[in-house]
Amino acid sequence: MASGIAHWSRAMTSTPPSPAACRNPPPSRGGRWFLVGIGLATAMIGALFVWLMARSYLRAREMHAWPEVECVILSSHIEERVHDPQSPREYRVNVQFGYEWQGEPRTGDRLTLRGNPWTSKRNLADKRAAEYPPGKTTTCRVHPQQADFAVLKPDSLAPGYSIWFPSLFVIGGLGMAVRALGRADSTEKK
Numbered sequence: 001m002a003s004g005i006a007h008w009s010r011a012m013t014s015t016p017p018s019p020a021a022c023r024n025p026p027p028s029r030g031g032r033w034f035l036v037g038i039g040l041a042t043a044m045i046g047a048l049f050v051w052l053m054a055r056s057y058l059r060a061r062e063m064h065a066w067p068e069v070e071c072v073i074l075s076s077h078i079e080e081r082v083h084d085p086q087s088p089r090e091y092r093v094n095v096q097f098g099y100e101w102q103g104e105p106r107t108g109d110r111l112t113l114r115g116n117p118w119t120s121k122r123n124l125a126d127k128r129a130a131e132y133p134p135g136k137t138t139t140c141r142v143h144p145q146q147a148d149f150a151v152l153k154p155d156s157l158a159p160g161y162s163i164w165f166p167s168l169f170v171i172g173g174l175g176m177a178v179r180a181l182g183r184a185d186s187t188e189k190k
Helices: 002-013 029-065 122-131 158-162 164-189
Strands: 068-081 090-101 104-108 137-142
Touching: 029 158, 029 164, 068 122, 090 122, 090 137
Parallel strands: none
Antiparallel strands: 068 090, 068 137, 090 104
16 A cells, blocks of 8 residues: 555656647648648638629729719519429519710619519518609619619628628638648658
8 A cells, every 4th residue: 555655646746748748749741731732722712702702892882983863763663583383483673764864864774783683582572662663763873984874772882891701711721821831841850
């Protein structure tokens, strides 16, 4: 029993192992390159979304700079379609408006830059149609180089406010790749 206590007290008074001894073994060369590949792929996907969001934001900012003119809703009705018997019925507002550009009367039919979006929700289409009843006076934005191109609603600037999120993937992916390469350099020097 005394030898057991002596062994226990010796184990308790011995120095703890060094941090280097507790560290995981260095990753293999293949593992490091795998991490570099994952990091670069993550950064590239993030960069793609940064580019797409920046492009959307710049286009919306350009649209907000288009001249705003008064227009009158000439007609507004709901159009419906069915792709095939298994598809739900889809609806969209078909709106036509008149405006004057540099003294010349013109007509437009675009709610947004991409036209008039389809939806499977009838109540959403009804709501959009109620926003633009015939005879209503509102404003539209006219493309300065193409006077026949006008929209009732410019694109949202929201992508510019959200671009930070995919930027995190770019930074994180590059950080992962650089760190994996840094570990490769430090283990090869030993």
